[in-house]
Structures are given as structure tokens and as C-alpha cells.
Amino acid sequence: MSATTNSKAVGVETIGMTMRFGAFTALDDVSVKVPASSFHALLGENGAGKSTLVKCMMGFYHPTSGDILVDGREVAIGSPRDASALGLGMVYQHFTLVPSLTGAENLVISREKVPGIIDWRSERGELAVFMERMPFKLPLDVKVAELAAGEKQKLEIVKQLYLGRSFLVLDEPTSVLTPGEAQEVLGLVRAMTRAGGLTVLMISHKFHEVTAFADDVSVLRKGKLTGSGRVTDLDHKAMAAMMIGDQPIAALDSRAEPKLDAEIVLKVKALKAPDRTGLKSIRIEDLGVRSGEIVGIAGISGNGQKEFLEVLAGQRPRDTGEVMVRGTAYAATRAEARALNVRLILEEPLKNACAPKMTVAENISFRTFDIDGNGKPVNWISAGAIRAFSARLVEQFKVKTASLSSPIASLSGGNVQRAVLARELTGEVDLLIVSNPCFGLDFSAVAEIRARIMKARNAGAAVLLMSEDLDELLELSDRIFVMSDGALVYETPIAQASVQTIGEHMAGHH
Amino acid sequence: MDATGIGLWGVPLAILGGAIRVSTPFIFVSLGEAITERSGRINLGLEGTLVFGAMAAYAVAVMTGSPWLGLIAAAFAGLCFGLFHGWICKFRGVNDIAIGIAQMLFGSGLAFFFGKPFIQPSAPDLPAIPLGAWSNIPQVQAALDVNVLFLIGATLAVFLWWAFRNTRAGLILRVVGDSSDAARAMGLNPDTVRLIATGIGGALAGIGGAYLSLYYPGSWTEGISSGQGLMAVALVIFARWNPLGCFAAALLFGGAGALGPALQSVGVTQGYYLFYAAPYILTLIIMIATSSPSRSLAGAPGELSITK
Numbered sequence: 001m002s003a004t005t006n007s008k009a010v011g012v013e014t015i016g017m018t019m020r021f022g023a024f025t026a027l028d029d030v031s032v033k034v035p036a037s038s039f040h041a042l043l044g045e046n047g048a049g050k051s052t053l054v055k056c057m058m059g060f061y062h063p064t065s066g067d068i069l070v071d072g073r074e075v076a077i078g079s080p081r082d083a084s085a086l087g088l089g090m091v092y093q094h095f096t097l098v099p100s101l102t103g104a105e106n107l108v109i110s111r112e113k114v115p116g117i118i119d120w121r122s123e124r125g126e127l128a129v130f131m132e133r134m135p136f137k138l139p140l141d142v143k144v145a146e147l148a149a150g151e152k153q154k155l156e157i158v159k160q161l162y163l164g165r166s167f168l169v170l171d172e173p174t175s176v177l178t179p180g181e182a183q184e185v186l187g188l189v190r191a192m193t194r195a196g197g198l199t200v201l202m203i204s205h206k207f208h209e210v211t212a213f214a215d216d217v218s219v220l221r222k223g224k225l226t227g228s229g230r231v232t233d234l235d236h237k238a239m240a241a242m243m244i245g246d247q248p249i250a251a252l253d254s255r256a257e258p259k260l261d262a263e264i265v266l267k268v269k270a271l272k273a274p275d276r277t278g279l280k281s282i283r284i285e286d287l288g289v290r291s292g293e294i295v296g297i298a299g300i301s302g303n304g305q306k307e308f309l310e311v312l313a314g315q316r317p318r319d320t321g322e323v324m325v326r327g328t329a330y331a332a333t334r335a336e337a338r339a340l341n342v343r344l345i346l347e348e349p350l351k352n353a354c355a356p357k358m359t360v361a362e363n364i365s366f367r368t369f370d371i372d373g374n375g376k377p378v379n380w381i382s383a384g385a386i387r388a389f390s391a392r393l394v395e396q397f398k399v400k401t402a403s404l405s406s407p408i409a410s411l412s413g414g415n416v417q418r419a420v421l422a423r424e425l426t427g428e429v430d431l432l433i434v435s436n437p438c439f440g441l442d443f444s445a446v447a448e449i450r451a452r453i454m455k456a457r458n459a460g461a462a463v464l465l466m467s468e469d470l471d472e473l474l475e476l477s478d479r480i481f482v483m484s485d486g487a488l489v490y491e492t493p494i495a496q497a498s499v500q501t502i503g504e505h506m507a508g509h510h
Numbered sequence: 511m512d513a514t515g516i517g518l519w520g521v522p523l524a525i526l527g528g529a530i531r532v533s534t535p536f537i538f539v540s541l542g543e544a545i546t547e548r549s550g551r552i553n554l555g556l557e558g559t560l561v562f563g564a565m566a567a568y569a570v571a572v573m574t575g576s577p578w579l580g581l582i583a584a585a586f587a588g589l590c591f592g593l594f595h596g597w598i599c600k601f602r603g604v605n606d607i608a609i610g611i612a613q614m615l616f617g618s619g620l621a622f623f624f625g626k627p628f629i630q631p632s633a634p635d636l637p638a639i640p641l642g643a644w645s646n647i648p649q650v651q652a653a654l655d656v657n658v659l660f661l662i663g664a665t666l667a668v669f670l671w672w673a674f675r676n677t678r679a680g681l682i683l684r685v686v687g688d689s690s691d692a693a694r695a696m697g698l699n700p701d702t703v704r705l706i707a708t709g710i711g712g713a714l715a716g717i718g719g720a721y722l723s724l725y726y727p728g729s730w731t732e733g734i735s736s737g738q739g740l741m742a743v744a745l746v747i748f749a750r751w752n753p754l755g756c757f758a759a760a761l762l763f764g765g766a767g768a769l770g771p772a773l774q775s776v777g778v779t780q781g782y783y784l785f786y787a788a789p790y791i792l793t794l795i796i797m798i799a800t801s802s803p804s805r806s807l808a809g810a811p812g813e814l815s816i817t818k
Contacts, residue, residue, distance in 0.1 A: 096691060096692045096695045097692065098688045100684060101685065105675070105681055109682065109696070116678050118681070
């Protein structure tokens with residue numbers, strides 16, 4: 001076996017890293033020091049240069065100028081292979097394990113030297129010995145596709161250690177984990193760095209993780225290092241200031257007092273629908289959302305919450321059950337959505353809510369292009385009216401676009417979502433269905449989108465919000481439901497909500 | 511015992527014999543397609559490869575007098591077709607299914623063009639092993655007259671089943687088929703692996719073609735394949751990309767194909783021709799039965815364009 005795990009951890013330092021892509025400077029003179037056996041956090045918004053920096057370290061990019069020191073010696077890293085020879089490895093945000101292979105197969109095939117014919121008996125023996133030394137307990141004979149997200153993440157880390165890497169870059173390692181899983185994984189990784197066998201550089205945007213686990217932090221903004229230091233010396237506010245600079249952040253509307261007797265806008269009863277795999281089904285026994293409240297749905301991805309919202313959005317057929325909007329049966333047709341003022345903000349808006357190659361103006365007027373001012377259908381579509389309408393909304397929602405006739409796919413993620421918000425939140429909104437609205441967006445876009453959702457709630461809309469980001473749910477919701485294994489298993493008003501309890505219900509044991 | 515008087519027992523026996531005889535090209539084409547699809551590409555051009563292989567094998571066997579040289583020629587021609595498919599599919603925006611359909615027509619057309627002079631002459635057959643020699647019943651002897659290629663195909667199925675999980679090459683193939691990203695992260699070049707896999711798949715389909723023209727039916731005609739290459743592709747999906755499943759499914763298809771002639775041979779004169787359609791109907795039924803509007807196929811390689 002070529003893998004060794006008791007090698008000492010290495011420290012890595014970058015000096016004056018600069019990376020230019022044409023005229024664009026992605027990294028500008030960035031010097032970061034990660035000493036051996038430390039846990040270092042790298043903070044920054046999307047596009048701040050975090051991935052560029054680690055890709056330079058890993059040999060994917062060749063920096064325009066600057067040096068990399070490994071254990072104090074200057075090294076040339078020309079390719080990922082060079083990086084791994086030095087003991088540098090990376091755990092990506094998306095999984096790089098092969099789903100149809102078992103854990104053991106994944107580990108063995110990722111090795112540098114694999115024998116032509118694999119002797120599984122001896123490999124299994126060696127893997128068992130290796131796993132003894134690991135803090136994670138994992139089933140290696142199960143197909144990776146059947147593992148939970150947390151187990152996959154652990155297996156990714158184990159794979160790097162199996163390959164003998166002693167400096168790991170973790171790219172937002174907890175984005176797919178429950179709070180409990182995140183605590184566990186990071187805690188174990190933390191323990192390994194303390195024991196001296198591992199150095200970690202973690203890319204993150206969650207301040208509480210940085211505070212809880214990291215020793216040091218470096219912050220990037222627009223390619224520049226804007227701050228670094230001991231985590232113990234910095235509070236969240238200071239870190240946020242380094243991350244986003246002095247740009248204004250939209251503040252949430254203060255929460256209007258919920259009316260307990262407000263009209264129930266959305267009522268779901270005994271709903272049953274097949275889930276993504278077709279093997280299980282989701283069952284929603286009884287759910288009501290009142291006007292002027294945000295009901296949050298928490299859950300680990302893959303527990304049916306996505307399917308539930310797809311049913312409500314009309315993207316997925318249902319087997320049985322009824323969905324009522326203000327007392328009327330609702331089957332998500334265009335006419336019903338229009339009559340009942342149902343609006344949707346879906347995750348991955350470019351895929352779920354836009355026609356990517358059509359223009360910004362056309363996308364913004366999807367809901368209104370075929371009706372006139374009085375809601376009557378029109379026979380001739382007026383391009384002028386579409387442009388005027390969307391020009392007003394683009395202005396109002398601050399959508400940054402080169403022109404109204406650019407294809408919407410050419411916009412940044414935050415601006416696509418702003419365009420969708422403009423379309424969905426204009427006019428009367430009685431029911432707003434929202435799913436992971438801020439996934440992959442940057443700080444200021446996130447703040448703005450959350451503020452808009454809160455505003456809609458305060459204006460009297462009933463909001464159903466599904467999110468995999470628990471912080472988002474805690475910030476916005478009036479009540480939180482937890483969805484596990486296709487059913488709503490727990491409900492709590494926001495005043496009594498605890499991350500601990502919610503996390504336990506998400507994980508399915510309580 | 512009256513040699514011709516085994517009556518209705520002749521039907522299952524003829525089906526068994528037919529299954530063994532008819533299934534061999536299915537086995538080779540489907541194993542080849544299984545390798546290709548496991549790498550994440552689909553090659554519909556195997557129908558054309560099969561026909562061209564049949565022509566090439568027959569032509570070389572006629573000219574050299576050796577069926578084995580014909581077999582090698584067919585495998586080589588198939589390899590070239592496969593490599594061409596694999597090479598052209600690596601370019602951006604090229605669709606493997608469209609290229610496959612083009613190759614299917616191209617292969618058949620090319621075979622007809624070069625094959626015209628070989629419709630008349632007769633070529634030596636590939637040897638068969640008389641496993642039925644212990645019996646003095648001609649039907650039993652005929653049914654158990656097993657061609658070496660069938661045995662090679664059966665061995666190959668077992669070997670591939672073993673190799674997919676126990677060899678480096680097998681694991682690499684599955685990695686590439688399931689996730690291009692994971693493969694690249696491992697330093698593998700998915701295009702190269704797929705090129706090789708499509709090449710091997712083509713070579714196996716060529717061998718299947720050689721069996722058609724050099725053993726059963728044993729002559730070169732333009733209607734020699736009647737869609738067997740396409741059915742083999744359906745069969746791979748039915749077999750869930752498992753080589754042993756491919757072998758079993760090939761036998762099933764072969765047996766279905768033998769139903770018509772078997773019924774005819776025992777004197778059924780009405781409607782037996784309907785049973786000639788059995789393999790095609792079976793294909794349809796299988797495709798419908800194994801599909802679902804709401805989920806993708808279990809066990810399908812993740813990179814396969816039809817299951818994405």
C-alpha cells in the first residue's frame with residue numbers, strides 16, 4: 001500500500017500570489033501563512049479569489065507571480081500531481097467520489113499505483129487496518145450513492161488521508177451537512193490537527209464554524225487580502241467588515257407582529273407524491289400557512305422537501321391529496337396561479353424559473369406578457385410594453401444587466417435571482433413559495449433577497465420557505481417544520497426553536 | 511427410435527439449439543456495447559459495424575480460405591469503426607447517438623458496396639464442436655452443435671463480470687462511466703478511456719458479424735443482420751449493464767428468434783410467421799417494462815447521455 005498516514009503535517013505559505021486572467025486580476029499580492037498542524041480558515045464572498053488561491057496551491061493554475069513555500073522551502077507546483085507528491089490535497093465542495101462504486105473501490109482506484117488485478121482480500125485487510133487509525137467509522141462495502149451526505153464528506157476526507165496527504169484544503173465542507181454532522185466532521189478534523197498529523201485550510205462563509213474550529217483566519221475581498229489574524233482576536237462583525245467592505249447591506253424589515261387569526265392561505269392535506277427515486281413517497285398530512293407568516297421547512301437534502309415544493313410549483317405530479325389556496329383547489333396551472341396570486345422563487349433560478357437563452361426583458365415578463373392592463377388576454381404581444389415593464393422592474397430591483405435584450409444566462413447568479421424576484425414579487429402576492437433562494441449567492445445579494453421576502457411577508461403574503469441553510473430559516477421564519485424521510489416530523493414556533501433539537505430531527509433520531 | 515419422430519419435443523429442443531446459435535452475435539455485440547456504455551458513451555453504430563464485420567469476414571475468408579483470418583479482419587474493421595466513433599465523440603457538441611446512427615447507415619452502406627462481389631462465392635465456416643455426438647437423435651445433435659465463438663462469448667461474459675470489479679482497467683472504466691469529474695480529479699482522461707472502450711466494443715461487434723456470415727446463417731447477404739445490432743443495444747439496458755445479464759438476455763433473444771422456425775419445423779403452418787417477430791416484440795416489451803417516466807434506470811452509468 002502506497003498510502004501512509006503517520007507522516008507529519010506540512011505547513012504551506014504563499015508569498016505575493018498574483019493571478020491575472022487577461023485584464024482581470026483574480027488575486028492581487030496575497031500572502032497567507034498556514035503553519036503545520038494548524039486549522040486555518042479562508043473567508044470571502046463568491047468571486048473574492050478563494051478558489052483561485054487554492055487552485056494555485058494545488059497546481060491547477062499557474063500564478064502570474066508569487067511563490068509557494070511548503071515547510072519553509074520554496075517549491076514549484078506545476079500540476080495537481082506535484083501538489084499531491086508534496087502531500088497537498090483538496091476536498092471539493094461537490095463530491096468527487098464515484099457514486100456507483102463502493103467506498104473501498106473508490107479508495108483503491110484513487111491511488112497512484114493500482115495493480116492490474118486487484119486482490120480484494122489483501123486490500124480489504126489493509127483498509128481495515130487503515131480505518132482503525134481513522135477517527136471516522138464508515139461502511140466501505142456500500143455503494144457511495146447509498147451513503148448519507150455526511151458519510152460521503154467523511155469518505156472524501158478519509159480518501160485524502162488514505163492517499164497520504166497531510167495538508168488538506170476543505171472547500172465549504174459543511175454546505176451539505178446537518179448542523180450535527182458538521183459539528184462532528186469538523187470536530188474530528190480539528191482533533192487530527194491538534195494531534196499534529198494534519199494541516200487544514202478551510203474555505204468557508206459560516207462565521208460560527210470559523211470561530212468554533214479555526215485557529216487563524218484570512219479574509220479575501222476582490223482578490224486582495226483584507227485581513228488575517230487569530231480567530232480569538234476577531235469577532236463576527238470584524239470578519240464581516242473585512243469580507244464585504246463598506247458596501248451597504250440591505251437590512252431586514254422589522255418583523256410585523258403575526259396575527260394568529262389571519263386567513264389560512266395555503267392548506268395542504270394528505271398529500272402523497274413519489275420522490276425523485278420513485279422508490280419512496282413523500283406524505284404531507286396537514287400543513288397550513290397563514291397570511292403574513294413565513295413557514296420554514298428544514299431538512300437534509302434528499303428528504304423530500306424539494307419534491308414537496310416541486311408539487312406545489314406544479315413541476316411534479318402528485319398521487320393523492322389536496323392543495324387548497326384560499327379555499328380553492330390548486331393544481332398549479334397558469335390560470336389558477338394568476339387568479340390566486342401564487343408566486344414562486346425556486347432554487348437554481350436559471351434552471352427552474354428562466355428560459356436561459358431568452359432575454360432579460362422576456363424573462364421578466366413571463367407572468368404578464370399575454371395579458372393587458374385589465375387582466376384580459378391579448379392577441380398581439382407588444383414588445384414595447386414588455387420592454388417598458390421590464391425596464392421599470394430592472395430599475396426597481398437593481399438588476400445589473402448589460403441591456404434588456406441580453407440573454408438572462410449572461411447575468412451573474414445574484415442578478416438572475418433579482419430578475420426572478422422582480423417578476424414574482426411585482427403585483428399582488430398572496431402565496432409565495434420559496435426554495436433555497438440564496439444558494440450560491442454573494443453576501444449583498446443574499447441580504448437583499450431575504451429583505452424582499454420579509455417585506456412580502458409583512459405586506460400580508462403567506463410564505464412557505466424551504467431552505468437547506470438553517471441560519472436562513474432561523475432568521476426569516478415564524479414557524480419551522482422539519483422534514484425527514486418524506487414527512488413533516490417536527491414543528492416549532494421560532495421563539496422556541498433550537499438548532500440542537502432541529503438538527504436531531506433532521507438527522508432522523510430524536 | 512425414429513429420428514424424425516420426437517414430435518413436440520422438437521420445439522423446446524429447437525429453441526435451445528436456436529438460442530445457442532442465434533444468440534452468439536447478440537452476446538458479442540451486447541458485451542461490446544456493455545463495455546462502451548459502462549464508459550459513458552452509447553454507440554448505436556454497432557448495427558453498421560456488425561454488417562460490415564460480416565462482410566469483411568466473409569470476403570477475407572473467401573480470398574484466403576481461412577475463416578480465422580476472416581474473423582480477425584472483422585474484429586479489426588470493428589475496431590476501426592469503434593475508434594472512429596470514440597474519436598469523433600470527444601469533440602464538443604458532438605452527440606454520440608447521432609454519430610451512432612450515421613455510422614449505422616455508413617457501415618451498412620459500405621458493406622453493401624464492397625460486399626457485392628461476395629454474394630455468390632462460398633466461404634469456409636468457423637468450426638463447431640459437436641457436443642451432441644453422444645446422442646443418435648439428429649435433432650439433439652443439431653441443437654448441441656456449438657460453435658467455438660459461443661463458448662468464447664460465454665467465457666468473455668464471465669471474464670468481464672469479474673474484470674469490472676477486480677481489475678484496475680475495470681474500475682477505471684466504471685469511474686469514467688459514472689463521473690467524468692471524478693475521473694479527471696484522479697488524473698484520468700475520460701476521452702481516452704472512452705476511445706479505447708468504444709474501440710473494443712466495435713471489435714467485439716465485428717466478431718459478432720463474422721459469426722453471422724461464417725457460421726449462422728453462414729453466407730453473406732445484404733439482409734444478414736436484420737437489426738440485431740440495434741436489439742443488442744436494447745439488450746444491454748435490459749441487462750442493466752451487467753455482462754452476465756447480457757449473456758442471459760442474449761440467450762433469451764436467441765430463443766425468441768428460434769421460435770418461428772421451430773414451430774414451422776414441427777408442422778405449424780398457420781401464423782408461425784408471427785413468431786418471427788418475437789425478438790422485436792420482446793425488445794418493445796422490455797423497453798416499456800423497464801422504463802419509468804419518473805426515475806432513471808437503476809445501475810445506469812451516470813455519464814450516459816440517454817439516462818442523464
